Structures are given as structure tokens and as C-alpha cells.
Amino acid sequence: MSHSNLRFQVDSRLATLLSQEYTSSERALKELVDNAWDADAEQVTIVLPKPLSGDPIVIQDDGTGMTEEELRRHYLSIAADRRSRRGERTSGKNRLVKGRKGIGKFAGLMAAAVMTLETRARGRLCCITLRLDDLSQVEDIEQLNIGLQSDPCGPELHGTTITLSDLHQGLAYPDANRLRQILLQDYGRQDDFAITIDGKRLDVDDVSGSYSEQEEELPSAGKVKLRFSISDGKSGLRQPGITLRVDGKAVGRPGFFGLDQRDDFPSKLLRKLYGEIEADGLRDHITAGWDAAVENSELLREVEGYVQPILREAYEQQYRREIQLAQARLQRAILARLSALPEHKRVFADRAIKKILDKYYGEPESKVEPVVNVLLEAMERSDYRILLEHIAEATPGDVAGVAERLDEFGLAEMAFLVQQATARQVFLDQLDALARDAATTEAVVHKALERNLWVFGPEYSLFSSNSTLRRQVEDVLGETYTGDKANRRPDLLLNENLGGQYLLIEFKRPSHALNHDDYVQAIGYRHELAKYLGSPIQVLLVGGSRSSDFPTDNREPHVEARIFGQVISTARRQIEWLLRTAETCSN
Missing domain, CATH: 3.30.565.10 (Histidine kinase-like ATPase, C-terminal domain)
Known part of the structure; x- marks a missing residue:
């Protein structure tokens, strides 16, 4: 090898x-x-x-x-x-x-x-x-x-x-x-x-867009020279802002001289600004590290007051036409709704739409239109206005919580959630009245609870019955309770969840106290039904009270006894908690 x-x-x-x-x-x-x-x-x-x-x-x-x-x-x-x-x-x-x-x-x-x-x-x-x-x-x-x-x-x-x-x-x-x-x-x-x-030094005026140069003698700050460009590119600049220069040296990072603090100025436009301002009169108002101007300097405020209106006017000249065109497109889309508003509301709507377009400049119209539509809905319908009033009065944390829930569920789902909780509260009131009525029979209770297993707890909500399960119960009971025994036939409900687990519920009338014989009878039904089913069966006995001989120890596994009053009270407490949570989110 x-x-x-x-x-x-x-x-x-x-x-x-x-x-x-x-x-x-x-x-x-x-x-x-x-x-x-x-x-x-x-x-x-x-x-x-x-x-x-x-x-x-x-x-x-x-x-x-x-x-x-x-x-x-x-x-x-x-x-x-x-x-x-x-x-x-x-x-x-x-x-x-x-x-x-x-x-x-x-x-x-x-x-x-x-x-x-x-x-x-x-x-x-x-x-x-x-x-x-x-x-x-x-x-x-x-x-x-x-x-x-x-x-x-x-x-x-x-x-x-x-x-x-x-x-x-x-x-x-x-x-x-x-x-x-x-x-x-x-x-x-x-x-x-x-x-x-090619003989020209790289400078502010090389930004593709509009270039402006201004020079002024300010009362306190002295001579200042502002040079800036507003980019006409689609994307923002990598280092936007105005650099402050004092004695030819740059001070700190580029800033926006207060424009970034104004709510009525589109933040996306700020990323298109590039320039510098020479203000040697601020030399005594610069930090020792030369990394920033003193924030509470009156001279700095004077310079900001000079710069801001110049920048706003330059933006107006370059981008106002685009904003006006966007407003015209929106108005064409909602012309019928605007014309239906009273004159004073129409004037207000025009001003409000303009502010929205300013705020969301550069955003796609598909993102702006929903905001405008909500504005018009609030002017047309009182329920929208009430909702917006609640949002306006809420803290930022509450609004963020509602937004998070809306993002997860949607407004319709949240409204349905509250409606369902309210309907369940009414159902519990009616069930409580049945449980207090001595004449209520097992069949009545069965009919009320067959499709409302949520009453027993959220873990039972996924169980449901079907024709096959009902027939199997009939087969078991039909063999035993015939003739004279028919009037003693128990009321059973057999359910199955998506995981293939079975739940056998035996309803007793609300006036009946669960006893030892009821327990023995229920587990007997389970043994009989187990012949037809391949999975374990959980047993739930429901009655008005529990007698002293009802077994508390040494019971077969997965056998529970529930009392109507206890079941209704627990379910009501869960519904009230849900409604309080929804109310907290809405407020």
C-alpha cells in the first residue's frame, strides 16, 4: 500500500x-x-x-x-x-x-x-x-x-x-x-x-434630493450657518439628522433639533434629513467630553427655535404634494361617506384625515385606510365613539393589553367571549332555580346539562355524547330495567372526548342524597359498559347532597361525586372572574 x-x-x-x-x-x-x-x-x-x-x-x-x-x-x-x-x-x-x-x-x-x-x-x-x-x-x-x-x-x-x-x-x-x-x-x-x-469634496449637498443653505445672526447664539439636504430616495439614510459643529468640530451624534419630539411630524421623514449647522456661539455650552450640548442651554433652545421652522418649511415644499395626492385618493374612496356627514363634521373629518396622513407618511395606504375608517365610524356611530373614548381615557399599559388580546383573538371574538359569559351566567341562574325545586326530576336535569358540561369545569368541556354512545347505554339499561323495574331506570349520560376518553354521568334528582347504593350501582354500570368500550371510563355522580354512608375512602379509581349547589357556585365564580377580566381589559 x-x-x-x-x-x-x-x-x-x-x-x-x-x-x-x-x-x-x-x-x-x-x-x-x-x-x-x-x-x-x-x-x-x-x-x-x-x-x-x-x-x-x-x-x-x-x-x-x-x-x-x-x-x-x-x-x-x-x-x-x-x-x-x-x-x-x-x-x-x-x-x-x-x-x-x-x-x-x-x-x-x-x-x-x-x-x-x-x-x-x-x-x-x-x-x-x-x-x-x-x-x-x-x-x-x-x-x-x-x-x-x-x-x-x-x-x-x-x-x-x-x-x-x-x-x-x-x-x-x-x-x-x-x-x-x-x-x-x-x-x-x-x-x-x-x-x-472629480474635484468636489464629499459634502451635505451630495445627498440626492433638495439642498438648502441658510445663514443667520441670532441675538444670543450669534452667527449660525445651516446646511441640509432632504433625500428623495425611497429608503432612509444610514446616519440621518443634523450634526452640530462648534469651532469646526462635530459635537455628539446627529440630531433633529426637536422635530423628533413632535407628534404632528412623520417619523419616517426624519430618516431622510442630512445636514449640519455651524454654531460657534455654543462653545461654552458643550460638555467636557465634546459629546453633547448642555440640554437646558438657552442658547441651544434659541438655535432649535431657528432651525425647526426652516426644516418644516423645506419638508412641506418637498413632500406636501405627495401627502395631498394621498389625501385625494383616500377622499375619492370615502367620498360617499364624507358627503353624508353634516357640514361641520365634514370640515373636522378633512382636518383629521390630513393629520393622519401626516402621521403615517410613507406607510402603505392599506395601513392608513383602517385608521381613517375608524375615524369616520366614530363620527357616524355612537358605539364606535364610546369605544374610542374608553381607549382615550385608558393608560398606555391598558391599551397595550387590549391590543395584545385583540391581536390574539380579534374584537369580534372578545365581544363573543363576553356575550357567552353573560349567557352562561343566565343559565346558571336558571339551573340554580331547578336545583332548589324539589319537583325537579333526573330527566329535567339531564336535558339541561347534556350540552353544558362546562358547568362541571373546563376539563369536561371537550366531552360530548353521540348516537352510538346513547345506543350503548340503552342496550345496557334495556336488559336490566324492564317491566316493573322500568320506573327505577337510572338517568345515564355517556360522553367521549377527542382523546378517546369516556365519561359516564349519572344524574340524580336535586332532592336526592347520594348514598352507598348509588355508588355501587354507578360502578356496576361502568363494568357493564366496559365490555363495549376499549378505554377506561370516568364516573361522575351528581345529586342534591351526600349521605353519611357514601364512601369517601377505598373507592374505585376515577369516581367522583358532585353536589348541585357546589357545582353551580364554582361555575358562577369562574364566570364572574371572566367578566371582571374582560371589564378590566376594556377599561
């Missing part, structure tokens, strides 16, 4: 496959910008070619660059996680490292057939070039010879330049505006990472 070792081979096509991980050329270029971030760069310059010009794409940064050794050991190592060597953060600026998979080096080949990398560090300029044609000539990527050119350079020079040439003709040229939108999500608010695309 021979033994040998095998090794994996890595096809050179791997580089092409890894370059195709990106959904667009712009996202592939972002990967190269991520590399500049990980290199602690402060400036990144991107030059995109004009369509059909044949010019290359150039991405240049002033990061730490790479030495020849780093280029050999790390950059050309595929799928090596730099975090395992250097940690989660960069050494210079303590940035959270973005590169995790070790495949971003191939991103440029998604857009171009040739990628040239020039990197400067510690007085050396190193240059390599990757070509897709060269990769296609070798079977194993480890066999690819990559020429390295190394020359001296000034010791003060550092950074990396990537040049992508021979762009793929089957793909559209990278779009500068689209690239800006992508980069804004991650880098738009970074003070120490400036990105310039």
Missing part, C-alpha cells in the same frame, strides 16, 4: 470570481476607499473618466502605504484577515477596521482589466500591476509572476495610488453621483477622512 500527500490547487479564475462579488462598479470602488480608511488616510482623491474617453480611474490616498515586505507578505496573501495580525483597530487613528475578508484587493478588477498599485512608505516606492490576461494564462494563481518595481522616494512621502485602466466595455462607466451616495452613508460625517470626487 502506498501513501502520498495531496494539496489544494487554486485556479487563477479565483481573482475574477472575487472581483465579481460587487453589485456595481461604484461599490467596487468603495471597497478601495475602505482600504484607504484602514490605512489611516486623511485625504482620498478619486478621478473618474468621462464616458468613451479611454482614461483610467485613479484612487489616491495619503495613508500609511506599504513597504516591500508588507506588500509581499500581506497584500498578496489572499483571504488573510488583517485583524488577526494587527487587531480590530488601526494603529494610528484607532479606526475600526473595515477590511475583514482579505479579498478587497481584487475589487478594481471588477471595473477594469488592468490594475496598477503604487505605494510609498519609509522612503521606498513600490509598484505592481495585475492583468486579467496574465491571470488567464496560468492554471494556479500561485504560479502567476507579478513584477515588482521598487525605487527610492522622499522619506516624507506616504500613501497609495491605484490606477484602473482598460475599463470593461460591457459595463457602464462609474457614475460620480451614485458613488457619492454610496460613500456618504459611511463617510459623510467623518471629520478626519475627506473624500474628493
Whole structure:
């Protein structure tokens, strides 16, 4: 027997496959910008070619660059996680490292057939070039010879330049505006990472939508400059809000200057706001950690009072038309109902519908229409209005409880639950009257309880009788109680639940006290019926009271005795608890 070792081979096509991980050329270029971030760069310059010009794409940064050794050991190592060597953060600026998979080096080949990398560090300029044609000539990527050119350079020079040439003709040229939108999500608010695309620095006005710039001298806070954009995209921004800048430095996280506290402003619109405000007059009202402004600052309130109306007016101009169209569509759908309302109610309904549309801006109409319909029902019908009044008076916890129950059961089911509980309470009153009447017979009690076994407890609710079970009882009793014995024939009810368990109930008249003979007789019936049934039979004896000779010990298993008064009292207590619970939920 021979033994040998095998090794994996890595096809050179791997580089092409890894370059195709990106959904667009712009996202592939972002990967190269991520590399500049990980290199602690402060400036990144991107030059995109004009369509059909044949010019290359150039991405240049002033990061730490790479030495020849780093280029050999790390950059050309595929799928090596730099975090395992250097940690989660960069050494210079303590940035959270973005590169995790070790495949971003191939991103440029998604857009171009040739990628040239020039990197400067510690007085050396190193240059390599990757070509897709060269990769296609070798079977194993480890066999690819990559020429390295190394020359001296000034010791003060550092950074990396990537040049992508021979762009793929089957793909559209990278779009500068689209690239800006992508980069804004991650880098738009970074003070120490400036990105310039085709000569313009990435800034607030690059958000796709409406841009506004305002400058004002406030009485106390002094000069403020507000710059913001409202996105026209369908989805919200990743870091929405207005950044407060004092002496050129960002303070804390972006905020909304009180708009997020207003109930009449759609929360979804807030996620489309992107901007910053310069207010150097607040420098004495910033916390020591520079992470927030002092909350009770009068100067901050003055700035908020200036910003809020400007933002609201900008939103009105951009989105009021959409809200008006949504209101018109709703009004067409409910025109007949609106026209049937009195004039004063119709005016109120129009205003209320507008507020609802403002509140639920961006939500699908299928979600808004039920809210509008409930509003109109409340104006048309008093029972709806009463229900809403109770909801308005309830605490948030009570409303949440009702909502949870409604989500589980539905309003109709809850109403039916209360109606059923009330009907059962009436039934118990009538059963109690029968139990107190000395003339009540076994047959009357049997008829009353045959379809109301819930009286004996919830565990009996699933038992029911059928024609087969009734016939089996008739067969057993018919053999014994004939002729003169017919008038002493017992009243038996045989039931079965969904699990195949049997319940034999013997009803005695309410004036009868259960005794030893009743017990013996009942278990005798069980033994007789057991000949026809394959499962154990539970026995329930029901009477008006219990005599002293009724056995309490040494009884056969699964034999119970119930007293009418006790049964009715327990059932009534359960119904009253259910009604109290329903009343608590509704209040």
C-alpha cells in the first residue's frame, strides 16, 4: 500500500470570481476607499473618466502605504484577515477596521482589466500591476509572476495610488453621483477622512434630493450657518439628522433639533434629513467630553427655535404634494361617506384625515385606510365613539393589553367571549332555580346539562355524547330495567372526548342524597359498559347532597361525586372572574 500527500490547487479564475462579488462598479470602488480608511488616510482623491474617453480611474490616498515586505507578505496573501495580525483597530487613528475578508484587493478588477498599485512608505516606492490576461494564462494563481518595481522616494512621502485602466466595455462607466451616495452613508460625517470626487469634496449637498443653505445672526447664539439636504430616495439614510459643529468640530451624534419630539411630524421623514449647522456661539455650552450640548442651554433652545421652522418649511415644499395626492385618493374612496356627514363634521373629518396622513407618511395606504375608517365610524356611530373614548381615557399599559388580546383573538371574538359569559351566567341562574325545586326530576336535569358540561369545569368541556354512545347505554339499561323495574331506570349520560376518553354521568334528582347504593350501582354500570368500550371510563355522580354512608375512602379509581349547589357556585365564580377580566381589559 502506498501513501502520498495531496494539496489544494487554486485556479487563477479565483481573482475574477472575487472581483465579481460587487453589485456595481461604484461599490467596487468603495471597497478601495475602505482600504484607504484602514490605512489611516486623511485625504482620498478619486478621478473618474468621462464616458468613451479611454482614461483610467485613479484612487489616491495619503495613508500609511506599504513597504516591500508588507506588500509581499500581506497584500498578496489572499483571504488573510488583517485583524488577526494587527487587531480590530488601526494603529494610528484607532479606526475600526473595515477590511475583514482579505479579498478587497481584487475589487478594481471588477471595473477594469488592468490594475496598477503604487505605494510609498519609509522612503521606498513600490509598484505592481495585475492583468486579467496574465491571470488567464496560468492554471494556479500561485504560479502567476507579478513584477515588482521598487525605487527610492522622499522619506516624507506616504500613501497609495491605484490606477484602473482598460475599463470593461460591457459595463457602464462609474457614475460620480451614485458613488457619492454610496460613500456618504459611511463617510459623510467623518471629520478626519475627506473624500474628493472629480474635484468636489464629499459634502451635505451630495445627498440626492433638495439642498438648502441658510445663514443667520441670532441675538444670543450669534452667527449660525445651516446646511441640509432632504433625500428623495425611497429608503432612509444610514446616519440621518443634523450634526452640530462648534469651532469646526462635530459635537455628539446627529440630531433633529426637536422635530423628533413632535407628534404632528412623520417619523419616517426624519430618516431622510442630512445636514449640519455651524454654531460657534455654543462653545461654552458643550460638555467636557465634546459629546453633547448642555440640554437646558438657552442658547441651544434659541438655535432649535431657528432651525425647526426652516426644516418644516423645506419638508412641506418637498413632500406636501405627495401627502395631498394621498389625501385625494383616500377622499375619492370615502367620498360617499364624507358627503353624508353634516357640514361641520365634514370640515373636522378633512382636518383629521390630513393629520393622519401626516402621521403615517410613507406607510402603505392599506395601513392608513383602517385608521381613517375608524375615524369616520366614530363620527357616524355612537358605539364606535364610546369605544374610542374608553381607549382615550385608558393608560398606555391598558391599551397595550387590549391590543395584545385583540391581536390574539380579534374584537369580534372578545365581544363573543363576553356575550357567552353573560349567557352562561343566565343559565346558571336558571339551573340554580331547578336545583332548589324539589319537583325537579333526573330527566329535567339531564336535558339541561347534556350540552353544558362546562358547568362541571373546563376539563369536561371537550366531552360530548353521540348516537352510538346513547345506543350503548340503552342496550345496557334495556336488559336490566324492564317491566316493573322500568320506573327505577337510572338517568345515564355517556360522553367521549377527542382523546378517546369516556365519561359516564349519572344524574340524580336535586332532592336526592347520594348514598352507598348509588355508588355501587354507578360502578356496576361502568363494568357493564366496559365490555363495549376499549378505554377506561370516568364516573361522575351528581345529586342534591351526600349521605353519611357514601364512601369517601377505598373507592374505585376515577369516581367522583358532585353536589348541585357546589357545582353551580364554582361555575358562577369562574364566570364572574371572566367578566371582571374582560371589564378590566376594556377599561
